[in-house]
Amino acid sequence: MASRFEQTTDRQRGDRSYQRHRGGSAHSHSSAADDGWSKRRGGRGHTAKEGRGFRDGRDVKLSKSLSWLFRQGAEKEGLQFDEGGYLNVEDILAVRGFNIYTAADIERLVKNYDSQRFSLRNQPENNRLQICANQNYTPKTFHSSHDNDVKLSKSLSWLLRHGAEKEGFTFDEGGYINVDDILALQRFKVHTTEDIERIVKNNDKQRFCLRNHPESNKLQICANQGHTIKVEGLQxxxxxxxxxxxxxxxxxxxxxxxxxxxxxxxxxxxxxxxxxxxxxxxxxxxxxxxxxxxxxxxxxxxxxxxxxxxxxxxxxxxxxxxxxxxxxxxxxxxxxxxxxxxxxxxxxxxxx
The missing domain is CATH 3.20.170.30 (ADP-ribosylation fold)
Incomplete structure (x- = not known):
């Protein structure tokens, strides 16, 4: 069986033969992996021009990944848009596939990209770096903060009035469920305790009520009415x-x-x-x-x-x-x- 070194050498010969057939240079089309291999074997690696080409290719890949994320992937990855379609850069970098990049990579991409697909800002309240895409949205791509609150309110209504048993919950007296337990459900993971507190406070129909559990002091929520499932001790x-x-x-x-x-x-x-x-x-x-x-x-x-x-x-x-x-x-x-x-x-x- 050929050694790893011999297999690699054969592949390089094949690459050079293919490039000669195409009339190009094998080295100018070598991959980042080949560059790393060449350096480890004592070779000269890429020239400065080739290094820029690799950086540009990396930026193109990052741009495409960001475009996918903003147009269709954010909800699948559990990310929640702020008003204007902004996402936290640090949250993006925590997503699989983006953890090979840094905030500096994203800043360079936004600064140098000719078509100006993306914009950066510091979040007004917590000063976190955020990014948004500037074009080519479908109506469902991102939601305003109001739209997100409406969606959360509807999800809470379904859970507290109709779906608690299906999700494995048992009501406490009065139809209360721990807020922490709700936020552990997949559909609620993009939300926070503060989101739920805001919904309860601002809901124009006052559908929900919050309390601290009498014994554990855990924050709990209930629906005031509208149930299809039996609730003991409703107020x-x-x-x-x-x-x-x-x-x-x-x-x-x-x-x-x-x-x-x-x-x-x-x-x-x-x-x-x-x-x-x-x-x-x-x-x-x-x-x-x-x-x-x-x-x-x-x-x-x-x-x-x-x-x-x-x-x-x-x-x-x-x-x-x-x-x-x-x-x-x-x-x-x-x-x-x-x-x-x-x-x-x-x-x-x-x-x-």
Whole structure:
């Protein structure tokens, strides 16, 4: 069997023969590995011109890798864009394939690249070096900080209302889960405790609540309402006096209205039917219906209470009821309904 040295020599002869056939120089096309081998064997290595060529080739490879990262690879690598599409340079260098480069390599690339594909900045708050790509984005390439918060809020809603058991969680009393445990899930690894605290503080519908666990003092989060899974000890206050809530409404859409007027409101897969303590725009009405609703239903809660239906108010001021034994609030408890745009009163009762 040929030695490693003999195999390498044969390969070099083949390279030179190929280059002569092509009319070029074998040495000018030698690889970085060949250069290193030549130096170790006492050869002259690359000339200064060839060294620049190797550096340029390295920069081209880095540029292509950065372009891939910004256009499609950031989320796959668990990186989160700041507003404007910026990523921390040190986070990029920690990704496999980039750990052969340095911050100086990236700075040189940005400075010398003719097409100015990338821009650098120091992050305004922590002064970390960041880079962004200047062009050729698809709409999903990066998100503003607001978009990232919306995405996090939706992921938390799914987990805390519907998906906790699927992810292996057991709720503490009141539907609470440790924030640290949530951040350990793959889809949440790009987020931080500060992100979740900001979501809870700024969410306009106040969907979530934070607390420190009474014994361990660990930070925990729960959803205030909207669950499809059973939750013990949810913070709900029974409503016994309908005079406290003279206007109780439920928002829905045209496609559901005809079914509701004939069969009533259904909790469907959720634990409760949701109502707002007023109409959109009233003080205190922060949740209980979607902003895009087309039909507004007014509930006769006094009559429903008299007939034994139970109602509760959640921590974020949403009125909840599980309905009757079939999970329904029958049409007889609907006292009015209006179309929102343009505003007009709708007929009640089953269609003939």
């Amino acid at each position: 709900l206050t029974p409503i016994t006096d309908p005079a406290q809530y003279p206007t109780v409404t439920h928002g829905t859409y045209w496609k559901a209205w005809e079914i509701i007027r004939e069969q009533g409101l259904s909790k469907m897969r959720r634990n409760h039917i949701h109502f707002a303590p007023g109409v959109p725009g009233d003080e205190g009405v922060i949740s209980g219906m979607r902003n895009s609703c087309e039909v507004l239903i007014f509930l006769d809660m006094e009559k429903a209470l008299e007939d034994g239906l139970e109602f509760f108010i959640s921590a974020n001021n949403v009125i909840l009821s599980s309905g009757n034994v079939d999970g329904l609030i029958l049409p007889k408890y609907i006292k009015d309904a209006i179309q929102l745009h343009p505003r007009r009163k709708l007929p009640l009762g089953a269609t003939s």
